[in-house]
Amino acid sequence: MSIIRQDPTTKEWVIIAEERMQRPHEYKTLEAGRRHIIPDGLCPFCPGHEASTPEELFRITDLKGTGWTVRVTSNKFPALSSTGRLERHGESPLFRELDGVGAHEVIIETPEHDRQLPLMTDHEVVDVLTAYRTRYHALMQDPRLKYIILFKNHGERAGTSLVHAHSQLVATPVPPMTLRRKYEVAIAHYDDTGRCLYYDVAEEERKAKNRVILETDRFLVFHPFASRVPFETWIMPKRHQPSFGQVNEEDLCALATVLRRTLRALYDRLGDPDFNYMIHSAPTEDENKEYYLWHIQILPRLTAIAGFELGSGIYISSMSPEQSAAVMRESPRTLSGES
Secondary structure (H helix, E strand, O other), X not given: OOEEEEXXXXXXXXXXXXHXXXXXXXXXXXXXXXOOOOOHHHOOOOOOOHHXXXXXXXXXXXXXXXXXXEEEEEOOOOOOEOXXXXXXXXXXXXXXXXXXXXXXXXXXXXXXXXXXXXXXXXXXXXXXXXXXXXXXXHHXXXXXXXXXXXEEEEOHHHOOOXXXXXXXXXXXXXXXXXXXXXXXXXXXXXXXXXXXXXHHHHHHHHHHOOOEEEEOOOEEEEXXXXXXXXXXXXXXXXXXXXXXXXXXXXXXXXXHHHHHHHHHHHHHXXXXXXXEEEEEOOOHHHOOOOOOOOEEEEEEOOOOOOHHHHHHXXXXXXXXXXXXXXXXXXXXXXXXXXX
């Protein structure tokens, strides 16, 4: 079982999961930096290999009713698990820990081994997002879980361990300190103005225009004013919803189109870059409060995070968001869905 320990100097929580040292590494870095695609006959995420994965938690069946389009399973090498106790203990008042209680799941996005999210159809992306929302709702029912994050690692630099397209979900019994600080800023803004900070940011970006790359009647896509890395991209809903779990069916379908177009534009302009994306939501206990707005953050991994960033927490980006947004807008056919 993993354990969660608190750093006494920052109060941040660290998950120590020794079982994950067994994780497979089924690709290698080639000279050009491209990923090594393993044969689908060896991939545990391909159809026919369902017995190679842990228990299935959810699936969307295909039109024939004999196969699947998306599967969700427990992670074979989980950072957190459903068993354990939440009482905090430790060898001293400074060194506190609790059992690694939580959830760690894998969303297998497609039965096709070589099919990536930017190249899928809108309907296929709807299925992926439906799986996200379904599992989010299921884990919301567990009162032990305080924070749920959905994320995708694409490529070696982003930390993926299997090439077959998949995302992950982790639910923790404690909200991360970094996100708590974000929420504190958002709450202070709400206390001062009576408005949601993230909604106001989206409105200001919309007015500025020079960092916006795509706008629909339901979503705004932009490169944030203080982008941490080149081509950092945020997708924000225009409807005020603190939690991703509150997204309705119409918004989910619209989001699928926007997410697919945005990832395809990054794919076309940057040559299939490694990236991480995260779906940020309010803590489960605060999902009905007005101070937060769920959103997707996409971080292309074009540069390495080095000592200054790690030591100071201050990022150095080699490109302004105004420049990167202009580059993205040079792909209007991709962003409009015409290619």
